Amino acid sequence: MAPVPHGHVTLVQVARWAGVSAQTVSNAVNNPERVAPATRERILAAVEELGYEPNLSARALRNRSSSLIAFKTRPARTDKASLLMDEFLYALNAAAAEAGYHLILCHAEDGSANEIKAYRDLLKKTSVDAFVLAETHRNDDRVSALRSWGVPFASFGRSWDGDEATSWVDVDGRAGTRAATEHVAAQGHRRIGHIGWPAESEIGSERREGWLEGCRGRELETDLQAAVADTLEAGRQAAHRMLDSSRPATALVCASDTLALGVLRALHERGLRPGADVAVTGFDDSPTAALVSPGLTTLHQPIDVVGRQLIQSIDNLLAGDPRDPQHVLLEPELIVRGSSLPGPPRQ
Amino acid sequence: MAPVPHGHVTLVQVARWAGVSAQTVSNAVNNPERVAPATRERILAAVEELGYEPNLSARALRNRSSSLIAFKTRPARTDKASLLMDEFLYALNAAAAEAGYHLILCHAEDGSANEIKAYRDLLKKTSVDAFVLAETHRNDDRVSALRSWGVPFASFGRSWDGDEATSWVDVDGRAGTRAATEHVAAQGHRRIGHIGWPAESEIGSERREGWLEGCRGRELETDLQAAVADTLEAGRQAAHRMLDSSRPATALVCASDTLALGVLRALHERGLRPGADVAVTGFDDSPTAALVSPGLTTLHQPIDVVGRQLIQSIDNLLAGDPRDPQHVLLEPELIVRGSSLPGPPRQ
DNA sequence: GTCACGGATTTTGACGTTAATAAGATGCAG
DNA sequence: CTGCATCTTATTAACGTCAAAATCCGTGAC
Numbered sequence: 130m131a132p133v134p135h136g137h138v139t140l141v142q143v144a145r146w147a148g149v150s151a152q153t154v155s156n157a158v159n160n161p162e163r164v165a166p167a168t169r170e171r172i173l174a175a176v177e178e179l180g181y182e183p184n185l186s187a188r189a190l191r192n193r194s195s196s197l198i199a200f201k202t203r204p205a206r207t208d209k210a211s212l213l214m215d216e217f218l219y220a221l222n223a224a225a226a227e228a229g230y231h232l233i234l235c236h237a238e239d240g241s242a243n244e245i246k247a248y249r250d251l252l253k254k255t256s257v258d259a260f261v262l263a264e265t266h267r268n269d270d271r272v273s274a275l276r277s278w279g280v281p282f283a284s285f286g287r288s289w290d291g292d293e294a295t296s297w298v299d300v301d302g303r304a305g306t307r308a309a310t311e312h313v314a315a316q317g318h319r320r321i322g323h324i325g326w327p328a329e330s331e332i333g334s335e336r337r338e339g340w341l342e343g344c345r346g347r348e349l350e351t352d353l354q355a356a357v358a359d360t361l362e363a364g365r366q367a368a369h370r371m372l373d374s375s376r377p378a379t380a381l382v383c384a385s386d387t388l389a390l391g392v393l394r395a396l397h398e399r400g401l402r403p404g405a406d407v408a409v410t411g412f413d414d415s416p417t418a419a420l421v422s423p424g425l426t427t428l429h430q431p432i433d434v435v436g437r438q439l440i441q442s443i444d445n446l447l448a449g450d451p452r453d454p455q456h457v458l459l460e461p462e463l464i465v466r467g468s469s470l471p472g473p474p475r476q
Numbered sequence: 477m478a479p480v481p482h483g484h485v486t487l488v489q490v491a492r493w494a495g496v497s498a499q500t501v502s503n504a505v506n507n508p509e510r511v512a513p514a515t516r517e518r519i520l521a522a523v524e525e526l527g528y529e530p531n532l533s534a535r536a537l538r539n540r541s542s543s544l545i546a547f548k549t550r551p552a553r554t555d556k557a558s559l560l561m562d563e564f565l566y567a568l569n570a571a572a573a574e575a576g577y578h579l580i581l582c583h584a585e586d587g588s589a590n591e592i593k594a595y596r597d598l599l600k601k602t603s604v605d606a607f608v609l610a611e612t613h614r615n616d617d618r619v620s621a622l623r624s625w626g627v628p629f630a631s632f633g634r635s636w637d638g639d640e641a642t643s644w645v646d647v648d649g650r651a652g653t654r655a656a657t658e659h660v661a662a663q664g665h666r667r668i669g670h671i672g673w674p675a676e677s678e679i680g681s682e683r684r685e686g687w688l689e690g691c692r693g694r695e696l697e698t699d700l701q702a703a704v705a706d707t708l709e710a711g712r713q714a715a716h717r718m719l720d721s722s723r724p725a726t727a728l729v730c731a732s733d734t735l736a737l738g739v740l741r742a743l744h745e746r747g748l749r750p751g752a753d754v755a756v757t758g759f760d761d762s763p764t765a766a767l768v769s770p771g772l773t774t775l776h777q778p779i780d781v782v783g784r785q786l787i788q789s790i791d792n793l794l795a796g797d798p799r800d801p802q803h804v805l806l807e808p809e810l811i812v813r814g815s816s817l818p819g820p821p822r823q
Numbered sequence: 824g825t826c827a828c829g830g831a832t833t834t835t836g837a838c839g840t841t842a843a844t845a846a847g848a849t850g851c852a853g
Numbered sequence: 854c855t856g857c858a859t860c861t862t863a864t865t866a867a868c869g870t871c872a873a874a875a876t877c878c879g880t881g882a883c
Contacts (some may be wrong), residue, residue: 137600139869150833155871165831182600186536187869190838195533197580202569205562211763215552215562218581222549226583231602233544233580234565236573253484253529255578361767387767394769416558417764420708420734422741486839497863502841512861534839537868827882834875845864853856 138181147175158183189256198225198443199257201235201244203264211386211415213430214263217285220436221261228440233257241270252280259443265289265297267331281446283439287456289331296442298435298457302332302412303339305428305461306382309410310343312426313380313469318408322353322371322378324364324388336384336412343382353378357388364391365398372399372407379407380469386411386418389425393468408469412461423467430461485528494522505530536603545572545790546604548582548591550611558733558762560777561610564632567783568608575787580604588617599627606790612636612644614678628793630786634803636678643789645782645804649679649759650686652775652808653729656757657690659773660727660816665755669700669718669725671711671735683731683759690729700725704735711738712745719746719754726754727816733758733765736772740815755816759808770814777808 144151149168156163157172164172175181189195200221203214222232233255237247248271251257258281262271265286272295275282288295306323313321323340326333337354344351353371357363364383368391371378383389389411396403403409404423411418414429442455491498496515503510504519511519522528536542547568550561569579580602584594595618598604605628609618612633619642622629635642653670660668670687673680684701691698700718704710711730715738718725730736736758743750750756751770758765761776789802 137603137869140871141869151869152834152871153832156832159871163831168831180600182597184537184603184869185601186533186542186603187838188871189533190531190537190840190868191870191872193838202566204566205559212552212559212562215559215565218562218565219549219551222581222583231580231598233578234569234572236569250529251578253527254532256484256531256533390767397769415763417767420737420764421768422744484839487841488839498839499841499864500862503862506841510861515861531839534868535841537838537870538840538842540868825883828880830878830880832875832877835873837872838870840868842867843865846862848859848861850859851857853854 137184138179139184140181143172143175143179143181146179147172193256194258194447195256196230197233197255197257198230198259198261198440199233199235199248199251199255200261200263201237201247204239211413213413213415213432216432217263217436220433221439222436223433224436224440228444230258230440230443245271245274248274249278252278258447259283261285261439261443281443283442283446283455285435285439286332287458294454296439296446296454296456298438298442298455298459300430300435300459300461302335302384302461303342305412305463306336306339306384307343307346308339308461308463309382309412309426309428309469310340311346312463312465313382313408313410314343314347314349316380316408316469316471318380319349320353320376320378321349321380321382322355323351323382323384324355324357324367324371324392325384326359327356333384340382359385359387361387361391361394364388365395366391368392368395369399372401380409381407382410384412386413386415386425386427389427389468390417390421393421393425403468404470405472408471410469414464418464418466421468426466426469427464428461429464431459434459484531485526486531487528490519490522490526490528493526494519540603541605541794542603543577544580544602544604545577545606545608545787546580546582546595546598547608547610548584548594551586558760560760560762560779563779564610564783567780568786569783570780571783571787575791577605577787577790592618592621595621596625599625605794606630608632608786608790628790630789630793630802632782632786633679634805641801643786643793643801643803645785645789645802645806647777647782647806647808649682649731649808650689652759652810653683653686653731654690654693655686655808655810656729656759656773656775656816657687658693659810659812660729660755660757661690661694661696663727663755663816663818665727666696667700667723667725668696668727668729669702670698670729670731671702671704671714671718671739672731673706674703680731687729706732706734708734708738708741711735712742713738715739715742716746719748727756728754729757731759733760733762733772733774736774736815737764737768740768740772750815751817752819757816761811765811765813768815773813773816774811775808776811778806781806 140151140154144154157169225232237243260282262284265284267289283296287297287299325337355367392409411427414427418425418427438457487498491501504516572579584590607629609631612631614636630643634644634646672684702714758774761774765772765774785804
């Protein structure tokens, strides 16, 4: 199986074994067409036999390219419900591995200056091939920094500055929220409120737009709306306000599961039943959404597709593919659970 | 600020700038004591001025050591409440960065054979310095593989085989569960049930032991116990059984937040109030625990300490530190919320 | 039979770093 | 003033890989 105990097998050893020069082995591995079929076969057999794997450090040194893709993790805020970044990281890593890349993690304290410094350091030190950004926003310093360095990158989150040159993959929050709104409207709700984020948030604005579109499509009023921080407590208070209104909401479409869970808490405090009395929807399909009683209707992001697409884009970029910047907008999937359905709460 | 636009700065350039040889620059950076103070100062100024960062690929090639630590991500199971691995990854990466390492992610489909293959490939290709394992279990193939290759590693999760040679960091599930049990006993509960995992799970067994110890310390009966899969549905059903008993439980101590959420669902179905009617506790302090109503009493794992300790251990290992394998058992912290307190549910 | 062509293979050198070793400078004892 | 130890700096070579250039060899044209 593994005839070599340790002592990494190198090109030269394979070459000796196959009775050719090191360069020919290199060619057999990287440019098969340059090598005569018979020789190639013999070499590949040797590679197999000896368990040769090219040394990436040497390759990186020689080629100035490491097949490393960098991604910066961020603290898992425990007051948020969403596992999105965890799932994203897994999906991204799986896609990277499939395409022959490795993911290297970057660490920086909060603040884009720190982050940019960390990127630059990593770049100098390791010749990473590309970066993946997440949670981009308007006037994102990271984008301009990476662009000014000429480093390939792709982002999970569209380029909000109308920057056509950036490859990105995003999930259509507007379409998702509209779908949620139309879903509750289809259950007969006419007073549909929206609890979202402040206007500074591009993502929040998109989701609010979706709710507006959903309401307008059915000629429903859109006076019940709140723009609050993404915390459970903020959602709870906003829900109370909308239920205290003279013409209270019978459905609340939220910009996140966290906010929706705040709504559920408010309903609980008022002795109202989610679904039966007030329909509630969230966004992100966090684990919590499936675990609360009744289950929370929410929007699921096709995160594995996002990962694959980003790697795909980076692959194109690195290959110098002419049809360069790709822009991919994916539809989230509405997951209907008890919180938006009338009748006895079901799971 | 950055006088060099791109074109990585190398040792030789710094050397030229400072009027010394490349080796002297290398020494100034890595072995300051070998260089005369005045020269050192001049060189470090040049390093600063030119923004020199050592190229890790070249270093890895030369030294056969990359300052890379590998960690395998696993799929984020969306039916689980816990963000533990997400938080862990962040903590580990932060600690690694602080100590001058980088985290490289490893991908493998489920199954320890795949995982071991992935480890071996990574090792051959990148000369990673060390591995971090998580969720170790009895007869863990990964441990024997890594040991047989002579690769340094440390694990989050103790070595269940009584293997003294492995460095590990773990959280004391037994002490945690005992604390939870004693906490509900202190609220006056006398019929305390336990919903945990099957005996194959070492972690589950530890937690069950903690409950047993807590009960025995107060001479309470221990007949109400269940060993089930870690799903919400299993927790729900187990709770129903224990509440259908002729002498039903008034408190349920669970091995995970997921199970505890199943219990909450069962209570909801029965019209019982968590805390007031039946005390419930979980384990892991998942985001969900803080977000449900009432909040779920649970045990918080000091995950940042785990990360730092693991990197510390690896650092020692790599330094060839003689006081080699470190074993660190940390206490989880009991977070008391409404689900285990009598009276009106509070948050 | 010579020569040009082209495919297959090898040689050479460089990527940036550092261990090992050599060389140079300084000081001090004899 | 010679010789030797000490401290500092420089030279050499190697880590494994691969692009570029050089070499080799067989084919076919003239």
